[in-house]
Amino acid sequence: MVRTLKIIMVGPGGVGKSSLVRRFAEDAFSHNVRATIGVDVTVQRLLLPEGDAELILFDMAGQQTFDDVRMNYCRNAHSVIFVYDVSRPETLRPLAEMYRQISQMCFIPRGEYPRGVLVANKIDIDGDHSEALERGRQLAKLLSLEFVMTSARTGDGVGELFLCTASEAACAARQES
Ligand SMILES: Nc1nc2c(ncn2[C@@H]2O[C@H](COP(=O)(O)OP(=O)(O)OP(=O)(O)O)[C@@H](O)[C@H]2O)c(=O)[nH]1
Numbered sequence: 482m483v484r485t486l487k488i489i490m491v492g493p494g495g496v497g498k499s500s501l502v503r504r505f506a507e508d509a510f511s512h513n514v515r516a517t518i519g520v521d522v523t524v525q526r527l528l529l530p531e532g533d534a535e536l537i538l539f540d541m542a543g544q545q546t547f548d549d550v551r552m553n554y555c556r557n558a559h560s561v562i563f564v565y566d567v568s569r570p571e572t573l574r575p576l577a578e579m580y581r582q583i584s585q586m587c588f589i590p591r592g593e594y595p596r597g598v599l600v601a602n603k604i605d606i607d608g609d610h611s612e613a614l615e616r617g618r619q620l621a622k623l624l625s626l627e628f629v630m631t632s633a634r635t636g637d638g639v640g641e642l643f644l645c646t647a648s649e650a651a652c653a654a655r656q657e658s
Pocket residue numbers: 492493494495496497498499500501511512513514515516517518541542543544602603604605606631632633634635
């Protein structure tokens with residue numbers, strides 16, 4: 482049986498959400514990417530230890546506020562990918578508020594908390610990212626999210642990210658059924 486898993490990706494504008502999806506789905510990367518408008522949906526098969534899964538990835542625009550319409554895309558999500566950019570540590574801060582909003586509108590009403598992954602992206606960019614990484618790790622721990630470091634440019638950590646997210650989503654789907 483193929484399990485359908487709904488995954489949403491959120492994070493501030495330009496942190497690399499769409500680039501991570503592209504690396505995963507097409508094994509490609511570009512420096513010239515348009516900012517997402519609304520939401521982009523990508524469907525991708527993945528083999529998990531427990532069987533075949535079909536991931537439906539909702540890649541949300543980062544530059545728009547989380548209004549009710551956008552929040553509707555989050556309904557019935559099995560897991561959430563929260564992305565920040567280690568070269569712009571200020572992109573971590575809004576994730577706590579996004580977590581709160583998504584929890585309140587989509588997960589708490591059905592008696593759950595969001596499961597998923599907090600992603601430190603752009604680790605290929607030169608510089609000392611130790612503080613940005615440590616703060617990300619701490620926030621992930623606080624929110625009971627997995628923590629994964631990635632580069633959509635080189636592909637580092639991208640396979641691990643989607644495998645980890647899909648496993649979390651499969652766990653949520655099992656509890657549902
Ligand atoms: N060096 C580097 N650049 C990256 C990486 N991921 C994304 N970028 C670049 O960062 C910019 C923004 O990437 P997007 O994938 O459009 O970011 P996004 O989070 O989808 O942005 P919105 O759609 O506006 O929310 C682009 O120029 C990408 O090429 C990465 O891992 N390393």
